[in-house]
Amino acid sequence: MSDDMDMEDGGTIKKFMFVNRKAPYGTIYALEALEVVLISAAFEQDVSMAFVDDGVYQLMKGINSEGTELKNFSKTYRALDGYDIEKLYVEQESLEARGLTEDDLLVDVTVMSAAELAATMAEQDVVISH
Amino acid sequence: MLHIINKSPSDRNSVEAALRLATKGSVVLLIEDAVYAATRGNTAAAKIQAAMADLKIYALKPDLETRGLADRVMDGVSLVDYAGFVDLVAEQPNCQSWL
Amino acid sequence: MKFGILVNEGPYTHQAADSAFKFAQAALAKGHEVTRVFFYHDGVNNASRLTVPPVDDRHVVNRWAELGEKHGVDLVVCIAAAQRRGLLDDNEAKRQGKDANNIHPAFRISGLGQLVEAGIQNDRLVTFGD
Numbered sequence: 232m233s234d235d236m237d238m239e240d241g242g243t244i245k246k247f248m249f250v251n252r253k254a255p256y257g258t259i260y261a262l263e264a265l266e267v268v269l270i271s272a273a274f275e276q277d278v279s280m281a282f283v284d285d286g287v288y289q290l291m292k293g294i295n296s297e298g299t300e301l302k303n304f305s306k307t308y309r310a311l312d313g314y315d316i317e318k319l320y321v322e323q324e325s326l327e328a329r330g331l332t333e334d335d336l337l338v339d340v341t342v343m344s345a346a347e348l349a350a351t352m353a354e355q356d357v358v359i360s361h
Numbered sequence: 362m363l364h365i366i367n368k369s370p371s372d373r374n375s376v377e378a379a380l381r382l383a384t385k386g387s388v389v390l391l392i393e394d395a396v397y398a399a400t401r402g403n404t405a406a407a408k409i410q411a412a413m414a415d416l417k418i419y420a421l422k423p424d425l426e427t428r429g430l431a432d433r434v435m436d437g438v439s440l441v442d443y444a445g446f447v448d449l450v451a452e453q454p455n456c457q458s459w460l
Numbered sequence: 461m462k463f464g465i466l467v468n469e470g471p472y473t474h475q476a477a478d479s480a481f482k483f484a485q486a487a488l489a490k491g492h493e494v495t496r497v498f499f500y501h502d503g504v505n506n507a508s509r510l511t512v513p514p515v516d517d518r519h520v521v522n523r524w525a526e527l528g529e530k531h532g533v534d535l536v537v538c539i540a541a542a543q544r545r546g547l548l549d550d551n552e553a554k555r556q557g558k559d560a561n562n563i564h565p566a567f568r569i570s571g572l573g574q575l576v577e578a579g580i581q582n583d584r585l586v587t588f589g590d
Contacts (some may be wrong), residue, residue: 259413
């Protein structure tokens with residue numbers, strides 16, 4: 232089995248979608264999911280992230296984790312476009328149900344209706360959930 | 362797409378989310394605690410019933426039996442074993458797990 | 461068909477590891493290949509060589525090990541997730557100055573790239589988690 236340094240996979244490009252449905256900080260899934268996304272950038276795949284249900288909370292501005300001493304990883308979302316990961320899809324219904332708008336989010340995203348997101352999900356080769 | 366759901370609809374919103382984001386013609390497989398969604402009268406029964414118009418719904422038989430639900434399955438839900446689970450993943454072009 | 465499997469939770473606490481194993485077992489019985497099982501988040505605990513489950517219950521760790529040994533399934537544990545949770549192999553223990561190691565020899569520690577690679581190289585990647 233090849234190790235991380237060998238990225239030669241015959242040039243196969245697959246559509247990878249990383250689905251985020253959990254709120255940040257109460258569990259580690261948001262943080263560890265982000266770590267997979269960053270690594271995927273090295274493999275030159277067609278990567279997107281979907282934020283659904285409580286997953287939309289991961290993108291909120293104004294995170295201050297000093298009091299809980301949990302590691303603040305907001306800046307990692309801002310670093311994504313530097314890794315050419317620009318397709319961040321946020322489900323409109325999830326935002327609205329939580330009283331949020333795009334203005335509450337710390338990065339540029341593409342807000343999609345459930346129907347649009349469903350169609351996008353259906354086209355993916357690989358969907359990873361946490 | 363094969364949508365694999367593993368949590369009870371009365372515990373998490375995963376069944377609801379999956380049904381909302383599954384396109385017409387998709388397949389749903391209920392495993393682990395999500396098999397409760399396949400039983401008569403469960404909290405998601407109406408949603409599952411409605412979804413059958415557009416989606417094919419399966420439940421994993423070993424998980425139903427493990428929970429004592431084998432004789433409570435809703436009409437219209439098909440049962441598979443682990444071999445059938447593998448077939449479903451192979452037959453659909455892609456899959457997604459709703460946790 | 462070639463399958464990759466992602467296991468997000470540890471043994472016993474969640475059914476995820478069991479469902480993943482039963483799926484892998486069924487896939488192999490049908491003549492498919494299960495090329496890699498990748499353990500992430502608390503899934504790394506599936507690799508502990510120190511588990512002592514009750515004798516009348518299934519031995520989750522040993523079942524995985526047998527899958528690796530008899531069917532050549534590559535059992536990979538994410539190094540970052542393992543370090544966080546105190547799962548170290550001999551090399552890692554020495555590197556980190558720890559006085560013990562606890563990874564079962566049937567598993568190997570590697571990077572998240574192995575998960576992305578599993579998505580690229582297999583026909584299907586199935587996630588089992590919480």
